[in-house]
Amino acid sequence: MTTIQSTPPAPIPPPYYPVHLRADVQPHASRWLWLVKWLLLVPHAVVLLFLWLAFVALSLVAFVGILVTGRYPRALFDFNVGVLRWSWRVVYYGYSALATDQYPPFTLADVPDYPAHLEIDYPEHLSRGLVLVKWWLLALPHYLVVGILVGGGSWWVANDQAPDRFTWGGGLVGLLVLVAAVVLALTGQYPRGVYDLVLGLNRWVLRVCAYAALMTDAYPPFRLDLGPGDPSDRLLPTDSAPPPPQPASAVSAVRAGSPVSPASPMSPGAATRPAGPGPVRRSGWTGGRITSVVAGSLLGLISLGVLTGGAALLVIDHAMRDGTGFVTSSARSVNSSGYAVAVTSMVIETSPGDSTLPSRALGDVRLRVSPTGPGAVFVGIGPTSAVQRYLAGVARTVPAAGWADGRDIAGHAPSQPPTALSIWNASAVGTGPQTLTWTPRSGDWAVVLMNADGSAGVNADVDVGARLPWLGAVGVVGLVAGLVLLVGGVTLVAVATRRASARPPAPSDV
Template sequence: MATSTAPRSYPVHVDADLDPGLSRGLWLVKWILAIPHYVVLAFLWTAFAVLSVVAFFAILFTGRYPRAIFDFNVGVMRWSWRVAYYAYAALGTDRYPPFTLADVPDYPAHLEVDRPDHLSRGLVLVKWWLLAIPHYLIVALFAGGVAYGVQGADDETWISISVIGVLVLVAAVMLLFTGRYPQQIFDLVLGLNRWVLRVAGYVALMTDQYPPFRLDMGGHETPTATREPDAPPPAPLTAPPARPRGWTTGRIVSVVAGSVLVLTGLGFAGAGATLALVGATDRDDGFLMSPSISMDSSAYAITSEDARINTEGAPDWLPEKVLGDVRVTASSGSGDVFIGLAPTADVETYLVGVARDTFREVRDGAAVLDPVTGGAPSAPPADQSFWVASATGSDATLDWAPEDGSWTFVLMRADGTEGVTADVATGAEVPVLDAVVAALLVLAGLTLLAGALLIAVPIRTVARREQ
């Protein structure tokens, strides 16, 4: 055993001991064994992100990182480090990580962060992004943010490469064939992970002390002094881990659930605000219109795909209240165009044997048309009596109140000759939009309130226990 003789220099402390009897092949399936931890950590890191925002404002206005939030966030980092150490950030132990935020004294991986009494109010605005940029570049290399494109037979494939990943892979292969984890690789892997976690603590606002550009290798940060030969070995630590300052399972679940609700509420609010902005700025004469699509065909007509409307069993007012009237506009600089809507069967009868293109989709901003060979129509489109709505002109506008049936839109030259060119836009009144916006904003308010309560109550309870 060894004891430290020098004070720790950086407030984020990362330590680990390499298990001497690692299994040769267990690392091949650890990705499966660690799945329960990955699922739990996904929720814990959601709460970590939300609480870090709360801590940001607390530091900005008070200069202090709330202790209850600090303990929770350190616990999440500690849990993540244990899982990473067990899995593919180190493969340093075969002992399954415990499900706890607290430090487990007899587990081989440990992480502690010294809570500062005071933090700079101004530094909190820039340290997590601007000041940390040099470290972000280094951490990207260490932990896998560097990607390389590999040209394959069909497409380019991006491969993420990290120094830690390569070193751990080398150690795993050597472990598989020799049963030994090379100590030199272990020391380097721990040094790289220590660098990454120091940066994580800094950008998570837990310290104002800038992370050193120093690779402190080995399982422990500081030099050690060997015990006297006659000193008896310490008794193993078997006491169960204590909860970090009042963070019971119920309070942790409450904070996680509250964080999910807060993010959901922000999503509702963002969607509602976006729809409100669209409704206020993008309406044209009461219609929400799509961007214009340039359609160019050498055939005699361009038709839409069959549009089927079936409101059987729904209230009669539903199409009018939800969709409202539909509008199609066509603008052409090469003469008058005709746009019309009719039952699909009537359109098929009129255009049987006629060369035409069918509009399928918009791809890369251009219309995708499927050609149908044939000849010229028997008469101009305006001479037909089956159109339920139609318009003609260099700037033609067609309005239609939707009803049940199978319908097809047709775009042609007004005289029925070949060569159809126009910029086409479609839209609808969508009167239900205001109701949707209101519902989203109400849902946002309710979920944000519920989430805030689920977060605030356990944090306040923990803070009171610490007083």
């Protein structure tokens, strides 16, 4: 009788993905170092703040390059991969993994003896159409998942006496790392199952980051690839020899879930890291060029704000300035069931001996009032102290900013109509539309709108204007300054990018 033994089918490898995140399992970890890593990571946080500003700026440049040529400029690609790689090392050391006590190096390049590695295959061609939609529309489902993984999710412990007594909003990764930190403090061991899951979740996040940053057209898989070895590496050709047979003690340690030394042949990082399809292209990003790109990106981003501000001032100067030279707001309906609408404190402060500064800054100020009811209307400006004495105990409305709806103050009728007082620095009274023009001075001023006879029920449309003589000149200066900053920023980025593309770095380069 012949026994036929069937061979189980080989497992189907996962589809290849061009973002490769790997890690080397560390044999030991400090129980308490994680308590102070937030302080140790402050220098990296400061540097990464500027690097990510440059990352955003260069991604915008790459967006234009892909849209025009279908290619991601190689030097910009290497820089942005370096920023993601630097961030991954900090994440691996910090509170999104706590997987090593080895301090992250300050470099964009891959460091072979550091346990966290990230590589992204350079795409020779990218779709010009996808670049318009993949970073905001196609990536939306992944953004929802990433929000749950790294933040936006909440877990809480509650009871009847104290609902929501404890709330955690750090995301699933943060919750798992918190569990790992507690176990590490108690046992000195990082739980291997949690480690593999944390690496898989971070791998998902970084794949989405690379896709959203236009670095690949391959859609991120909805797949959780656990562990420190990247599954795509097994699909790449490798010139390394097969690993030697493993001692029983090492196999038992892996099965038990114990940490394994990176030097051990059973380390996932060592077992799966391929030699790659060819020689690795070295980046040309030295420390000086990185600094130049960061400075240029900052200048470029600042220039956009200055240009926007200058253009806005010119638009206001031309679109909102009327034929009499006043920059005028839209008319607002002002209503009060009381006896007055009063803005009782407008403080104008200047340096001693320079009482003309308000008039030079604002020019003349104009207040136009169009009553919407019968009878004459009164509008006046006077010292706040005198106006407050007049309106003490009077029912009135104090409008919010822009003469919008405000709060009502209960009270009685005024002792006399406003036209009987001599406290006004400027005033206008009559039936129909009234215009009050005032040259501002330093002091504390109040604006009052009332019926001329002091009766209740004030209803009018109000607009405010000022000459603002400096508006057009400052707008032009803003545009010129913004263009100068933009040219300077573009020059710094272009020169650094060209040099990074032209010459491989020396061994001492960053």
